[in-house]
Amino acid sequence: MKFLVIDYKSVKEIVSDRYLQSADYSRGEDLYRCVSNGIVTDFHNEIAVVKKNNGLIFLSNEPSPGKVLVIDTEYFKGFERNENDVITILQKSLRLAIKTWDNIGHSPCEKIIQGTSFIALMPFSFVTGKSYKVMFDKRPECVRQDKRQEDNLLIFSDGYEVGTKPVLANYKKATEAYFGLNYSDYIKTLDSKEQVNNKYVSINEINGVFKNSNPYLGMEFWSQNLTKTQRDFVYSTSLGPDILKGAAGTGKTLSLVLRCINQLNQAKKEGKSRKVGLFTHSIATKESIYNLIVSNGGESFIDTDGPQSVVVTTLQEWCINNFANRISATEYLDKDALESKQLQLMYISEVVDDFLLNDFEGCKHFISDSLISFFSSSDKWPIYSLIQNEISTYIKGRASEDFDTYKTLERSNNSIYLDSEDDFSTLYMLFNKYQDKLIDLNLFDSDDITISALQETSTPIYKRRRIKDGFDVVYIDESHLFNMNELSLFHNLLKIDSTNIVITFDKTQATGDTTLSSTDILSQFNVENTTDEQELSAVFRSSDQIIQLSSCILASGATLFSHLENPLINSTSGHTIIEEKKCIYPYIIYRNSEDEVALSAFEEVDKLSAKLKIHKSKVLIVPTNDTVLQRLKSISEMKNIEIETIVRRGDTQSLINALDYDKYIIGGMDYIGGLEFDAVVITGIDKDKFPNKGNGNESNHFLTYSAYNQLYVAVTRAKYAVAFICDRTKGISPIINVALEEGLISKN
Structure with a gap:
């Protein structure tokens, strides 16, 4: 196969069909086999596949001579990749074709090559290093096209470097083949009965948006x-x-x-x-x-x-x-494991605060400098979290509360750095004080x-x-x-x-x-x-822009942590082009104080709900830490703003309450996993707040690693829009620096 021709209506049909967005669907697989192997398949009930002149033509029921996309498959090798890569390349290429024909602005993954008619499309999720590119020519044979008033496009090469000028021999054969068709011999026609009963009809499509994301359908x-x-x-x-x-x-x-x-x-x-x-x-x-x-x-x-x-x-x-x-119900911290772990953290914080007040100065004479640095952090919350992990995973779990076993255990990169037996003794002392507190209260935690x-x-x-x-x-x-x-x-x-x-x-x-x-x-x-x-691999919740941003966050973290996985590296959005029209490019806004940041969060929810035509409870406000959360609550009380706070992971009741009682919805990063919203407003993306600041290399390592995970979870809650709000007097969190540099977050 030397070429593939896709006419304007066929392009529109392919990008609008839910079942052609991924090769995980059977019709998406049929489309892959067609473009990759040149096999004629019936992947769409309104597109005929015609073999001619050693090429393939996708012919719609509304032929459009002068407005076709030609793919030169002799020089373009993108269709030789795996099936989901091929579908992603094709779908992104067709969307770029529509933008070009309809004079729609380009996204950061579509780079115009200055001084030429070429566009370099980067179809895959963000990765560090060189990106794979698909090369477009907006004006192949421009003089001839101008004379004939044509608007054909050409994909002529691909790879990791910007290609040279296209060879036009296959482009000419392709356009001649399309123009030479007797369209009536090939066009598919459907009677009304076929249109109703055809298995490809999206019976759950309302106002052009497919609604099968509802899991309660049987x-x-x-x-x-x-x-x-x-x-x-x-x-x-x-x-x-x-x-x-x-x-x-x-x-x-x-x-x-x-x-x-x-x-x-x-x-x-x-x-x-x-x-x-x-x-x-x-x-x-x-x-x-x-x-x-x-x-x-x-x-x-x-x-x-x-x-x-x-x-x-x-x-x-x-x-x-x-x-x-x-044991009775009054003897365990909480029936819910998540709530139990939160109470465990509270009791550990009390133990640590007492240690810092009464014992820390004396311990400085024999513990290591790294542990002194760890306990000297002005932000105590990271200390509490790391000691909770130490007690649960190492002392109680792996050592069975035996000190001699505890000090010989192999430790992970993300744990507290302990350099001497005195360091281990100090942590074990904190564990004993925590256990004494549980004994005094006659309680058992989730680990017990x-x-x-x-x-x-x-x-x-x-x-x-x-x-x-x-x-x-x-x-x-x-x-x-x-x-x-x-x-x-x-x-x-x-x-x-x-x-x-x-x-x-x-x-x-x-x-x-x-x-x-x-x-x-x-x-x-x-x-x-x-x-x-x-x-x-097919992500049905989030827009392509949000997937790109999420992948960038994980890819940025992977340069620091070799074990930080990126499950989005081969993922594609399941959104059709109709849904994409609702999507808003991720953006950041700046304010001049913490109070302004908090107030702007509610104002941004109002703007997004108006623009997306949704209830404000469909827009989630995500504070980056407890300080920001308390500021949001304080502003809401001052301004008489009704809010509902997500109090545990999977807390669907709070979502119902927010909708029923017309409230704004707020959720901390640790509680929002598993939930879905139309938009997310991430509040307090400041250098001094996110990631939480520790003191000592190992604690910072853990907190920064966690921050990449937390931000990934927060961003991927959103379907159509993600907004960040930053206090310009504090500076931007380094976690999103790469995304800003790559243009994946626009500045408002």
Whole structure:
């Protein structure tokens, strides 16, 4: 195949069709096979594919001689890449063609080559180093086109360097082939019956925007509307071990729930017994998943004594109900693991404050300079967080509270740097003071409950009970939120010798243990690394501009942290061009004081809600730290502004309250994972506030690493718009410097 010709109407149809945005859809795969291998496929019911003169022509039912895009496939090698790369290149190229024809401004990934008629398109998510480019010519044979009043475009090369002038031989053959067609011989026509019944009609399209992002549509709907990767995962007959990886907004949780329902339905059909446990990290996400199961036809399986059943629960709830029933509800910090960890952090902060006030000066005589520097930070919050991680992961979890074991453990790059035995003794002293506080209050934290359950599951009595009462399959949503203590327990909840565990995982959203990889998780499940691992690439939530920004944030972090993964590197937006018209380019605004920044957050919500024609509760305000949050609350009280605050991860009730009572919605970075908004306003993106400042190399390392993760999570909550607000007197956070330099954030 020497060329591909796509006429104007065909270009418009392809960029507007939901099922042609990714090769994960069957019709997207048909389109890939057509452009990559020259195979005539029926990928669209209004576009005919015609072979002529050693090339292909995409002919719409409204031919447009003089307005076609020609791709010279002899010199352009982009269609030789993998299937999703090909679809991304094609879709981005067609969008650039429409912008050129309709005189729409270019984005930063479309660079005009000065002094020429060429445009260099960079179709892939941001990466450091040289970018892959697709070379366009806006005016091939410009003299001839001017005479004929034509407006044809040409893609003539690709690669990592800007190409030379195009060779026009194939372009001439292509335009002659298109002009020489007898259009009536090829144009597809549809009668009214075909238009109604055709499987490609988007029955959920309202005002041109496809609405299938609603997860509560039932198994029958999803059986026709999943991507290929999602379908392979959902309808897999494997009971595990399986990992589904993907960036925020790719549909990991929905796919996990649908797979659970499908496997229960299949077991019922085959007359097999199947007892399933579906574990979430918090009560809020448990309630959301419960609703997903009910709305997609799985209600009959929930908490039943029948042969096929599913228990939807948090891990801490399960431990309390099954292993820790010798303690009463008043003896654990909180029934919700997330709330329990927040209370744990509060008690640790009290212990640290007491140490700094009464003991720190004396300790300076024998602890290392690095630990002195760590405790000398003016911002205490990072100290509390790191010591919480130290107590949970190292002292309680890995050392089983034994000091001699603790000081010999291998430590991660992101932990507190301890240089001597006195350093370890100091941290262990803080642990003992924290434990004394729990003893005085007669309370147990989430680590106590999990570790106690882990010990109990190792007893001969429980091992025998697992033969009958253990789960056949365990599903774990958002495994990246669990710490090592919690992950170690899951394999003991299965029947003996079973490895039937299915999980979703996105390291970039990790709060449980930020150093974990999928391999580390497998090791905690006692399974070999032969797991079936699938990765979702089509992002259905966010616009392409937001994906580019998110990828830049992660790529910038990856230059500092070799283990910071970028799940967006091969991701593409699932938005059609109609949805793209709603999108607003990410931007930053500057104010002159912290009060102005806080007030501007509410003003920006009003502007975005008016522009997008949405309720203000669809725009999330994200403070970068607690200081900014308190400032927002103070301004709201002063100005009589009604606000609703997200108080825990997966807190859908706050979203309902904000909508019902006409309030602004605010959510801290640690609580907004798993939620979705039309727009996000990130408030306080200042040099002195984000990342939080520690003192000492290792603590700064941890905090900066966490900041990249947190900002990625915040940005990927948005569908159409992301705004940043900065106090110009403080300076901009270095976390977004690269994005600003690359033009991925515009300055208002």
